[in-house]
Amino acid sequence: MQYELYYWPGIQGRGEFIRLALEEAGADYVDACRRAESSGMGMSAMMRLMESPELAQLPFAPPFLKAGEQIIAQTANILFFLGPRLGLAPDDEAGRLWVHQLQLTIADLVTEAHDTHHPIGSGLYYEDQKPEALRRAQDFTQMRLPKFLGYFESVIERNPAGADWLAGADITYADLSMFQVIEGLRYAFPRNMKRLEPEYPLLVALHERVAARKRIKAYLTSKRRQAFNNDGIFRAYKELDR
Structure with missing residues (x-):
């Protein structure tokens, strides 16, 4: 198909x-x-x-x-x-629901990252809500982001399969999504991510493992992969990365 x-x-x-x-x-x-x-x-x-x-x-x-x-x-x-x-989800129903649950939590994280630059409304320009964005970004990078990263770090630690993935013995779509989240956060908040990443070595290792996969590596260097920019979810405003 x-x-x-x-x-x-x-x-x-x-x-x-x-x-x-x-x-x-x-x-x-x-x-x-x-x-x-x-x-x-x-x-x-x-x-x-x-x-x-x-x-x-x-x-x-x-x-x-x-x-x-x-x-x-x-x-x-x-x-x-x-x-x-x-082939990116477990075979059993419980495993599939667990990966789906992780993906929904990733969606929550992505929404909060987006709302750092649009805290009042998506229909307004960033320039119309800069003071509120600064306050929201500070709360996100200092409070919310460590909670999310800490949670996903613990998920890898507790993987009953003993693998270095989020769920089960093999890569799932949740691992690919976590890779994208870390990529986006590094683009939007490079200063804060440099500060935070040493605390979450398993997540950093997961990111590197995904990036090295044959098809993903080829995709990342192809024209199919569009560059981050300030029209997307993850936006790089230096004043928000304090």
Whole structure:
């Protein structure tokens, strides 16, 4: 099956968590909104699907995945669907739910990282909420981020399989997502991450292990991997990285 991923072009955003899973598995997929309009894809194809009167289960917003006749939205939900199909989730139900739970917690972390630069409203520009953003970023880097990182560090420590992954003996989509989180945090808060990372050696090692995987390494150096920028979830404002 060829999967079609629909997400805003020009940013990694929440779509990147799905791309990493597809790339790691060597799946046949199309990053639809980055294709030319003449191909029948592009942004117009995404908007047609989102506004289609024929769809009973409309996605609220990208990312969403077209898999045959199915359209699945929400990052964690998409990964829950893809995980068993791509070999990136445990075989048993309890294991699959555990990985899904970890992914939902990662989603909470990602939302809090986003809200450091948009603490009042996503419809406002960063410049319209800079004092509030500074206060939010300080709370995030000093209080919330260590709690999240400490939690995921302990998850690796307690992995009953004795492996250096978040869940079970093999890599899952949650590990790929944690890699992306650390990449994003290093971009947005390099000073704070330099301070914090020595406290979480297992997470740092997980990041390096994912980065070294053959398909991920090839993806990271390809044109398919878009660069971080200040239009995405993780944004680099020096004044927030104190």
